[in-house]
Amino acid sequence: MPDSSASNDGRWSRWWRLSWTDRARLLGLVVLVPLVDIALRTLGLRRTQSLLGLTHAPAAPAPRTDDVMADAQRIAELANIAGRHGAWQSTCLRQALAVQWWLCRRGLPAQLRIGARRAGNQLDAHAWVELDGVPLAQSRELPPVLYMQGN
Numbered sequence: 842m843p844d845s846s847a848s849n850d851g852r853w854s855r856w857w858r859l860s861w862t863d864r865a866r867l868l869g870l871v872v873l874v875p876l877v878d879i880a881l882r883t884l885g886l887r888r889t890q891s892l893l894g895l896t897h898a899p900a901a902p903a904p905r906t907d908d909v910m911a912d913a914q915r916i917a918e919l920a921n922i923a924g925r926h927g928a929w930q931s932t933c934l935r936q937a938l939a940v941q942w943w944l945c946r947r948g949l950p951a952q953l954r955i956g957a958r959r960a961g962n963q964l965d966a967h968a969w970v971e972l973d974g975v976p977l978a979q980s981r982e983l984p985p986v987l988y989m990q991g992n
Contacts, residue, residue, distance in 0.1 A: 863919060870916075870923035873939045874931045881935065893942045895953070905949065905973055913951070916943050917970060917978030934968040940977065941970050951977075 859867065880889040890896050920940045924931040937953055944951035949972055957966040970977045 863915065866916060867919045867923055870920050870939055870943075871927040871929075873942070874920065874923050874927060874935050875929035877938045877942075878929065878931050878935045881938070886934075889938065890953075893938065895938070895941055895945060909949070910972065910975065913940075913944055913949065913972050914977055916940055921978055932968075937968040937970050944970065944972065 877889065877893070880892055884892065887896075917936075917940045920936040920943075923939075924933075924936040934955070941951045941953050952971045953968065954971055954976070955966065955968045957964055959965070969979055
């Protein structure tokens with residue numbers, strides 16, 4: 842039987858290594874991702890985007906410096922952590938919508954991307970957020986065949 846205390850010790854040590862800002866963001870995302878999931882299940886994608894205010898471009902886009910891009914990458918990484926290790930595990934679409942909402946609230950023109958490709962009899966799909974054409978927090982190859990742009 843695996844020792845769960847060892848894995849919990851690792852999680853806690855990683856938690857304490859986070860900055861205060863990242864801890865606050867992670868807690869916010871742990872709450873936000875399940876709310877996005879509930880909205881998607883009850884309202885569907887378009888209405889969820891509308892509810893989150895993602896159907897229109899930000900009024901005054903914030904300047905995108907290297908620091909802003911690094912911060913956006915970090916938010917996407919934290920959303921991935923929240924989606925994998927929070928009390929409510931979620932899919933990439935839920936995480937991407939949470940990231941898009943977070944960045945758009947800061948005046949950044951984050952774009953939702955959804956890609957899909959056929960892998961034998963299976964459909965392989967993935968959702969992510971791009972900022973200035975840069976995919977945020979993506980460690981694996983993105984499915985390039987079909988794209989649907991969300992505002």
